[in-house]
Amino acid sequence: MTPARIAILIAFAGVLVAVAAAARPAPAGPEERVERIVAELRCPVCQGLSVADSPSVSAREMRDLVVQRVAEGRTDEAIREEFRRSYGDWVFLAPPTQGAGTLMWLLPIALVAAGAGLAWGRARSRAEAAEHDPAPADVQALRARVAREEAADL
Amino acid sequence: MTTPNVAASRRFTLTGRTANLLVIAVLVGLIVVLALGFRRDPRDIRTAVVGKEAPAFRLERLEGTGTVALEELRGKVVVVNFFASWCVPCREEHPALVRAWERYRTSDVVLVGILFQDSVESGRDFVRRLGGTWPTVVDDRGRTALGFGVFGPPETFFIGRDGVIEGRHIGPIDEDTLVRGIETLRRKPS
Numbered sequence: 522m523t524p525a526r527i528a529i530l531i532a533f534a535g536v537l538v539a540v541a542a543a544a545r546p547a548p549a550g551p552e553e554r555v556e557r558i559v560a561e562l563r564c565p566v567c568q569g570l571s572v573a574d575s576p577s578v579s580a581r582e583m584r585d586l587v588v589q590r591v592a593e594g595r596t597d598e599a600i601r602e603e604f605r606r607s608y609g610d611w612v613f614l615a616p617p618t619q620g621a622g623t624l625m626w627l628l629p630i631a632l633v634a635a636g637a638g639l640a641w642g643r644a645r646s647r648a649e650a651a652e653h654d655p656a657p658a659d660v661q662a663l664r665a666r667v668a669r670e671e672a673a674d675l
Numbered sequence: 676m677t678t679p680n681v682a683a684s685r686r687f688t689l690t691g692r693t694a695n696l697l698v699i700a701v702l703v704g705l706i707v708v709l710a711l712g713f714r715r716d717p718r719d720i721r722t723a724v725v726g727k728e729a730p731a732f733r734l735e736r737l738e739g740t741g742t743v744a745l746e747e748l749r750g751k752v753v754v755v756n757f758f759a760s761w762c763v764p765c766r767e768e769h770p771a772l773v774r775a776w777e778r779y780r781t782s783d784v785v786l787v788g789i790l791f792q793d794s795v796e797s798g799r800d801f802v803r804r805l806g807g808t809w810p811t812v813v814d815d816r817g818r819t820a821l822g823f824g825v826f827g828p829p830e831t832f833f834i835g836r837d838g839v840i841e842g843r844h845i846g847p848i849d850e851d852t853l854v855r856g857i858e859t860l861r862r863k864p865s
């Protein structure tokens with residue numbers, strides 16, 4: 522394995538570890554939970570702003586509701602579900618990880634994987650072509666053809 | 676000995692024709708997605724609450740004392756109108772609401788105004804100046820509006836006798852739309 526390939530593999534492993542670390546649920550306090558949920562929610566009167574980033578009255582009311590629900594002991598998923606019931610999946614800035622929304626997540630990954638596979642396959646075929654000498658029979662046949670063509674030219 | 680290696684390498688080689696087909700397939704997919712997206716009316720916001728039971732509420736009346744609860748209106752056709760005094764489209768649609776109320780006030784139709792994102796004083800002033808004797812209540816913390824999935828005033832919801840939201844109108848409503856929505860629900864067997 523060439524050093525370049527080793528470097529690529531190490532970089533890929535690093536990305537996987539980072540993604541796994543980011544996806545791991547960390548225990549959070551009430552304030553952190555509120556901030557996490559309002560950052561996911563879309564402000565209904567804004568253009569592409571989260572409830573966390575919007576100063577609008579609607580966003581403030583949504584934040585107040587999240588604070589109240591967290592204080593009442595509701596789970597994050599129950600709070601999200603309450604907003605989903607009223608506004609649908611639209612209320613979440615990120616597409617859902619279920620149903621048709623799964624495509625939004627899987628398609629880029631599939632495209633990157635397909636591209637990586639293609640690049641790897643091409644690199645491998647070129648490397649193999651360079652590494653292996655032609656078969657003696659092929660060389661002999663090629664020499665005979667060259668000789669024939671040269672004789673024909675003469 | 677070289678033949679197997681050549682064959683193995685070909686497994687990972689995409690021919691020019693296959694690569695072209697792949698690119699075309701991706702482009703066609705993108706065009707279809709974009710075409711479907713552009714065909715949608717941006718004002719046609721998909722709503723999660725239509726077809727579902729309306730969120731229950733019991734809210735203080737804007738004028739006088741007492742409350743209005745949605746549950747107590749079960750069996751009637753209910754039109755819920757979210758409004759605010761600072762909202763210009765709310766002022767524009769108000770005459771249509773007055774006319775619809777005059778038409779249906781003695782029938783099995785109830786119009787409920789819900790003031791939200793506004794002060795009680797401003798709401799009272801709005802109703803006194805523009806008229807309207809239908810029950811109007813105050814959603815002081817916006818919880819009812821959030822339950823209905825309201826984006827902003829004005830918004831009008833048509834609720835059937837069974838308490839299910841059958842229709843929703845975002846923005847100022849006119850008398851024809853009001854009458855059409857109400858009559859559809861009145862004709863619907865309970």
